[in-house]
């Protein structure tokens with residue numbers, strides 16, 4: 001199982017695909033491990049060298065402690081991704097970020113523009129809020145642990161049809177959330193709470209595709225339209241039959257959008 005010391009923490013990652021193919025880095029949403037991209041892999045791993053990793057405090061990546069109200073920041077998470085690329089000798093990559101992973105990707109594309117070739121922003125926004133959503137969620141977790149939110153987030157992640165037809169998946173993803181380090185989740189929740197990247201995004205130079213599940217209630221299509229409108233030249237695609245995590249619900253369709261866009265750049 002690959003682990004590497006990068007940006008001062010032990011990061012858990014997977015690097016799969018032809019050694020000479022363009023690197024495509026996937027960054028996750030809060031509460032998930034890099035396995036949310038598993039179903040996308042067969043569609044893309046012949047043409048891209050795919051780098052997946054668990055964000056700080058998630059999956060098997062180290063959770064640094066959160067003291068009081070001071071958690072992680074979007075800059076810290078962008079530095080983690082850049083540090084992972086450094087440690088693996090990757091100078092530049094296409095970056096596809098989901099939700100908080102998409103916020104991290106926006107930050108990376110601004111502060112380390114030379115590291116980002118094509119940018120795919122999936123079910124994300126310049127601000128995912130309001131901040132009170134995160135303050136309340138952090139308080140619930142601190143009072144009752146991760147199980148306080150594990151079941152509730154499923155309705156935000158997946159369409160009703162998927163939840164009804166795939167109870168096995170829902171049980172599995174609920175367990176994934178319930179087992180995340182409390183500090184890891186709270187640290188990332190504070191990074192979202194404190195981030196407003198909306199002024200930044202106009203400065204993104206990378207060719208950008210914004211994707212949004214048509215049934216996403218967390219970062220709905222109107223937010224995706226707003227995000228795409230702010231990034232010079234960005235293209236927008238809506239994905240029918242998907243909510244917040246299209247890589248799980250519509251992997252082939254998501255992969256086709258990503259490949260169609262990045263294929264024009266390579």
Ligand SMILES: O=C(O)CC1=CCC(=O)O1
Pocket residue numbers: 028029030031098099100101128153156192218244
């Ligand atoms: O768990 C959620 O509420 C969905 C989400 C918001 C930001 C993120 O990364 O996931």
